[in-house]
Amino acid sequence: MKRGQITAILLVLTLAIAALSFTGCTSGETTTPGSPFVGGTNGILMSFLEGNPPAEVTDDKTYPFNVVVKVKNDGEANIRSSTLKITLSGFDPKEFGFSDGGAEAITNTLKEELTATRKDVEGNTIEGSTVYMTFPPEDSGLPPFEYTGKLSGNTPFTIRADACYLYGTQANAKLCLKRNVLEPDKKGGVCKVTESKTVYNSGGPVQVTSLKESVGGQGKVSITFTLEHKGNGKIYLAESTGYRVHGDSPL
Template sequence: MDIAKKRLPMRILSFTKIFSLLLVALLLLLTACGGDGDKKGGQLASETPFIGGNTGLTIKFVPGAPPDEVTDNRNFPFGVSLQIENNGETEVQAGPENGYIKLLGINPVDFGVPLDHPAPAQFLKAPILVDGNLAGARKNFDGSVIPGGQTVVNFPFDPGRQINQFVYVPNIHGNTAVTVRADACYNYATMSTTKLCVKQDLLAPTERASVCEITAPKEPQNSGGPVQITKVSEAPIGEHKIQVTFTVEHRGEATGTFYTHNTNCDDRITNPDKYVVYIDVLSDINGETADCTGLEMPADPAAGVIDDKQHAGFVRLFRGASRTVSCTFDLSHIDSDFEDLFEVKLSYRYSTSIEKRILVKDVSLTD
């Protein structure tokens, strides 16, 4: 009995030591993970230029607008309101040419627009902004995030104030349901930056450690937006020339669609502007412009060409599939080794939508 009593404290002591060692190991692991928590794609978060993310504008119905239920026979006036928030990093300008919301799924005449009105559907389309701008979110100098702007779009949209509410007109026989869909269509852009390696002599071996490696993995950084550059690679194609290849991809929600910027969001398969992105390689290397292949010329060829080198144009991402573009830079004038930024702007028109079902109740006392 005495031996058993002596063994018990020893077991407790042994367990305490093991627990302490495990606790120390766990703390070390958490510390190590915390150190990497400030990294984004292998880079320190403080050294990256953007917040990131794959969202532009987000839209949602304001609670109660529309209500879950209405009644028939002009008994229940109501409105439809949408809250718009810019969660990406591009500013949206005012005016319907820069962005609008359109309601679908309801017959405007059934919801109170006079039958003899020449254009009933005009009350179902409104600019996202009548005036001012909807600022994008941005990263502050200290790493904090400044949220993007918000606005509310109200329907029916009638600057002339002839119709300020919807009302279900028909006198129905039994309840029915309608689906209200709100389509957002707006101009947006994504900025992408990637560090490139620039060398005086691309092929000559050196004994000293280089400041950078041409073929090292690249880490593209994208501003918040649904279309992004997801992969960048660099390779020498001669003693004084590099090739930069990058992949453009739709990373937004599955129901989102993109079009040529400044066009309507026409979802028909035959629309030639569907799945089109305008790409502009903004960077030069000490005055040398990029010369790119795989880009369709813009309507004004001079807009995308400098010194007979094409740096801008359109690409079509068929059915949203990714697309690769290659550019070359002449480095014959370079007399040192350094890193430089490869900056690309992607411009497009983006469309997203939300839906809500409304129950229309038959509360009429007479048929």
């Protein structure tokens, strides 16, 4: 009986949507509130459950096993069911008992909502939820993986998990609104129209890194902001993947 080694590699791919919400200045006392968000630049965090996949396998179909991926929502957007998909790669499913290519065995879609990390009313951090996604999927009726060939010695196998999911970021900034925006900002005034604003971001891979308000004309203000990918994984436009942004929005 020979044994082969399995190397586990993780890669996260992220779909992100950015949304903005603002509050206006009012007369009276001024305050400097802290961030309403937990913050951070993560969306999901992934890891393989220890022993799934195992560090080594035996040949001749004598060591069946499953692959289990632990997925935690570490950011501040909910991930709705069916908007996260994990695909395994790096190995040939045919060598592990799936003669038809094993497409169904190496893909799994989120079946429940992954709730976001958040702050409670007292400012305490409530951790986001965690799920364990099994391959082959438990509801597929498929048998576990098992190496069907012969091994002449220790043989490395690579199993990689790619996650593609819909995510969102909220950014909160305080704008200056006054009757006559063309009037020059006064020293000691309640707020200034023309200036860079402090921006607070919810936890997520895409962040609003700067926001500036300026006069846009009579009775108008202009807002310019910069979006940056600050987290792990890669970012794609949601529309390019076929997701319905309004129906599946995590915000």
